[in-house]
Amino acid sequence: MPSMTMIQALNSALADKLADDADVLIFGEDVGYFGGVFRVTAGLQERFGLQRCFDAPIAESGIIATAIGMGAYGLRPVPEIQFADYILPAYDQLVSEAARLRYRSSGEFTAPITVRSPYGGGIFGGQTHSQSPEAIFAHITGLKTVIPSTPYDAKGLLIAAIEDDDPVIFLEPKRLYNGPFDGRPDQQVPGWHGHPAAEVPEGLYRIPLGKAATVREGEAATVLAYGTMVHVALSAIEECGIDAELIDLRSIVPLDIDAIVASVQKTGRCVILHEASRFGGFGGELSALVQERCFYHLEAPVERVCGWDTPYPHAFEWDYFPGPARLIKALRRVTGEA
Amino acid sequence: MRSRYKYAVSNAPVLRPNRLPLRLHIPEPVARPGEAAHFGNLALAEAGAVARPDIDTVEADVRHLPYTLIRVLDDDGHAVGPWAPGLDAEQLIAGLAAMLRTRIFDDRLFRAHRQGKTSFYMKCTGEEAIAVAQSMALGRNDMCFPTYRMLGWLMARDYPLDALVNQIFSNAADPLAGRQLPILYSARDYGFYSLSGNLGSRFGHAVGWAMASAYRGDEGIALGMVGDGTTAEGDFHEALTFAAVYRAPVILCVTNNQWAISSFTGIAGAETATFAAKALAYGIPGLRVDGNDFLAVWAATQWAAERARANLGSTLIEFVTYRVAGHSTSDDPTQYRPKDEADHWPLGDPVDRLKAHLIAIGVWDEERHAALTKQLDDEVKAAVKAAEAVGTLGASKPPVGEMFECVFKDADWRIDEQRTELGL
Numbered sequence: 001m002p003s004m005t006m007i008q009a010l011n012s013a014l015a016d017k018l019a020d021d022a023d024v025l026i027f028g029e030d031v032g033y034f035g036g037v038f039r040v041t042a043g044l045q046e047r048f049g050l051q052r053c054f055d056a057p058i059a060e061s062g063i064i065a066t067a068i069g070m071g072a073y074g075l076r077p078v079p080e081i082q083f084a085d086y087i088l089p090a091y092d093q094l095v096s097e098a099a100r101l102r103y104r105s106s107g108e109f110t111a112p113i114t115v116r117s118p119y120g121g122g123i124f125g126g127q128t129h130s131q132s133p134e135a136i137f138a139h140i141t142g143l144k145t146v147i148p149s150t151p152y153d154a155k156g157l158l159i160a161a162i163e164d165d166d167p168v169i170f171l172e173p174k175r176l177y178n179g180p181f182d183g184r185p186d187q188q189v190p191g192w193h194g195h196p197a198a199e200v201p202e203g204l205y206r207i208p209l210g211k212a213a214t215v216r217e218g219e220a221a222t223v224l225a226y227g228t229m230v231h232v233a234l235s236a237i238e239e240c241g242i243d244a245e246l247i248d249l250r251s252i253v254p255l256d257i258d259a260i261v262a263s264v265q266k267t268g269r270c271v272i273l274h275e276a277s278r279f280g281g282f283g284g285e286l287s288a289l290v291q292e293r294c295f296y297h298l299e300a301p302v303e304r305v306c307g308w309d310t311p312y313p314h315a316f317e318w319d320y321f322p323g324p325a326r327l328i329k330a331l332r333r334v335t336g337e338a
Numbered sequence: 339m340r341s342r343y344k345y346a347v348s349n350a351p352v353l354r355p356n357r358l359p360l361r362l363h364i365p366e367p368v369a370r371p372g373e374a375a376h377f378g379n380l381a382l383a384e385a386g387a388v389a390r391p392d393i394d395t396v397e398a399d400v401r402h403l404p405y406t407l408i409r410v411l412d413d414d415g416h417a418v419g420p421w422a423p424g425l426d427a428e429q430l431i432a433g434l435a436a437m438l439r440t441r442i443f444d445d446r447l448f449r450a451h452r453q454g455k456t457s458f459y460m461k462c463t464g465e466e467a468i469a470v471a472q473s474m475a476l477g478r479n480d481m482c483f484p485t486y487r488m489l490g491w492l493m494a495r496d497y498p499l500d501a502l503v504n505q506i507f508s509n510a511a512d513p514l515a516g517r518q519l520p521i522l523y524s525a526r527d528y529g530f531y532s533l534s535g536n537l538g539s540r541f542g543h544a545v546g547w548a549m550a551s552a553y554r555g556d557e558g559i560a561l562g563m564v565g566d567g568t569t570a571e572g573d574f575h576e577a578l579t580f581a582a583v584y585r586a587p588v589i590l591c592v593t594n595n596q597w598a599i600s601s602f603t604g605i606a607g608a609e610t611a612t613f614a615a616k617a618l619a620y621g622i623p624g625l626r627v628d629g630n631d632f633l634a635v636w637a638a639t640q641w642a643a644e645r646a647r648a649n650l651g652s653t654l655i656e657f658v659t660y661r662v663a664g665h666s667t668s669d670d671p672t673q674y675r676p677k678d679e680a681d682h683w684p685l686g687d688p689v690d691r692l693k694a695h696l697i698a699i700g701v702w703d704e705e706r707h708a709a710l711t712k713q714l715d716d717e718v719k720a721a722v723k724a725a726e727a728v729g730t731l732g733a734s735k736p737p738v739g740e741m742f743e744c745v746f747k748d749a750d751w752r753i754d755e756q757r758t759e760l761g762l
Binding site for chain 2: 093
């Protein structure tokens with residue numbers, strides 16, 4: 001089985017869907033001849049032709065509007081928004097149109113589109129190339145939001161997203177594109193090669209949306225994470241030696257509530273980890289759900305370890321980033337080891 | 339308080355010789371309530387005066403069209419000039435009937451709102467020619483991305499009247515199951531895309547739809563519609579960019595009815611330029627058309643459709659018309675425009691003009707017109723009565739479980755739990 005980086009796995013998913021379904025097409029800024037600024041669409045235009053993978057004007061709202069029209073027609077467009085920070089001009093299209101079209105037309109028109117976009121920091125991208133906007137999509141009913149953490153998951157989830165009949169926001173943790181970054185910027189990041197989840201099959205396979213993965217079983221506490229933070233959490237757990245269970249949500253809508261509840265009821269403790277700023281972040285929703293469903297099992301307050309409530313700060317990137325040290329402190333607090 | 343700056347800034351104007359102080363310009367219409375209404379600023383042209391270019395004429399040779407006005411029907415009811423579409427009497431009478439049905443329906447349902455039978459209504463009085471002529475000029479495989487003043491599209495395709503009224507009443511037979519505001523219809527089988535209250539956001543969908551049809555090598559084209567006010571939205575310009583870049587088989591239209599709620603066209607940027615002229619910068623043809631002239635609307639739509647079908651790309655059409663009624667049932671236009679402004683509108687009434695044309699060509703008379711009006715009135719009355727039998731707003735509604743349908747194709751646990759929480 002070939003070993004792939006996350007970029008190669010995403011590229012493989014797109015290539016396999018282009019080959020599989022003539023209704024799939026890709027467009028976005030710089031995705032055509034050039035193959036995308038992160039190379040996720042590299043070679044697809046050459047292999048599948050101009051009409052299957054082409055450049056779009058720098059107009060994110062227009063890109064999503066066009067994709068919705070294509071989706072309503074019956075195609076399965078996979079538009080790329082170059083950075084998740086640039087998705088905001090298209091927010092009205094996603095909220096007022098993609099998420100509402102099925103509802104308001106009683107299913108006469110739908111928007112089966114998959115919006116791919118790299119998110120997250122850790123690349124010295126400053127405030128316009130680093131944000132994690134997942135919460136603003138999770139809040140919008142009618143949208144699904146998927147965030148992979150490994151090459152294997154990235155391919156299986158992207159294929160499932162493209163085949164899904166509802167609009168999907170597919171956020172790609174750009175810090176994981178080339179290796180399982182664990183939140184330690186002072187250390188060399190290993191590449192994906194050799195990582196078990198970098199073994200990616202050729203051909204189509206699906207990971208159902210809404211199914212979390214238990215990355216590490218444990219008894220002492222539950223850590224809920226997705227995207228880049230899955231690797232940060234694993235590294236932190238290994239460093240501190242606390243026997244925590246690590247759940248990779250993989251998609252936040254639909255959310256695998258059963259996996260969350262089962263784990264927290266078992267461990268009695270919960271730490272939520274995300275890179276987005278804390279106030280109003282998705283961690284608040286997770287915390288509320290855990291409180292509502294696991295209150296009598298909880299031995300300690302639910303903790304959130306998140307980015308600070310500031311814009312993404314360029315020079316202070318690693319002071320902002322919720323790295324292993326902060327998670328370890330939180331794990332020690334909830335387990336009473338502090 | 340002392341200035342932080344070494345050199346304090348004085349508020350007193352210090353003007354260089356021969357320079358006027360800058361002045362902020364706020365556009366104002368020619369007349370407000372109590373003032374004399376007129377449309378002296380509206381550039382017109384004689385019926386038949388504008389040449390009709392071949393559809394494959396290069397854009398560079400049609401750049402004069404946004405600044406003239408394509409008209410076919412003259413003041414005597416004759417169809418004149420190269421744009422006359424050559425329709426037969428049957429088509430013309432069908433068009434008249436659809437326009438009349440629209441107007442009668444609007445009047446009756448507006449009254450139904452005043453009687454408390456629904457929460458909201460919007461009329462298209464004075465604009466009926468646009469939707470009806472376009473509906474008839476385009477084909478069954480084409481898709482209209484409408485504004486909320488395009489009831490005529492459905493009327494021209496014989497959409498069932500009682501289904502419209504059921505939607506307006508949000509009653510148990512509402513085809514949209516109580517989930518959408520009155521008149522924001524969706525009718526895929528009739529080539530009518532799902533409406534929403536914000537108009538610009540679907541202009542780009544029309545372009546995407548058209549691109550999809552071209553991508554598949556199909557035959558259908560798309561028709562995108564916005565009003566004059568919406569041309570200021572970024573959505574409008576992004577849609578035009580995509581339409582031009584990919585030569586999408588789409589007709590993009592601006593219904594310029596002079597008013598965006600209470601804002602006149604100058605606020606949307608048309609104090610000196612026309613809306614059709616927006617096409618110039620995108621390198622696509624822009625037509626400015628008499629929107630109260632059924633034949634001109636038909637002809638312009640057909641010209642743009644032929645170009646789209648020949649892979650020659652998109653066209654922007656401005657239909658010049660007048661919003662005779664208020665913006666909606668929540669609006670009172672006498673608050674911001676002269677009460678009698680409609681009487682001064684120079685392009686007349688679209689129903690009267692098509693009727694005069696039918697009489698002029700000898701296929702129509704007052705007697706037949708009165709009979710048709712009576713027949714349509716009866717049809718509308720019967721539809722309203724049938725819908726009232728199901729129930730008006732509040733007296734009847736779809737099962738409340740419909741609230742939870744169609745959020746996703748398959749509901750997730752949140753929807754399931756909340757349905758249970760509501761006791762369903």
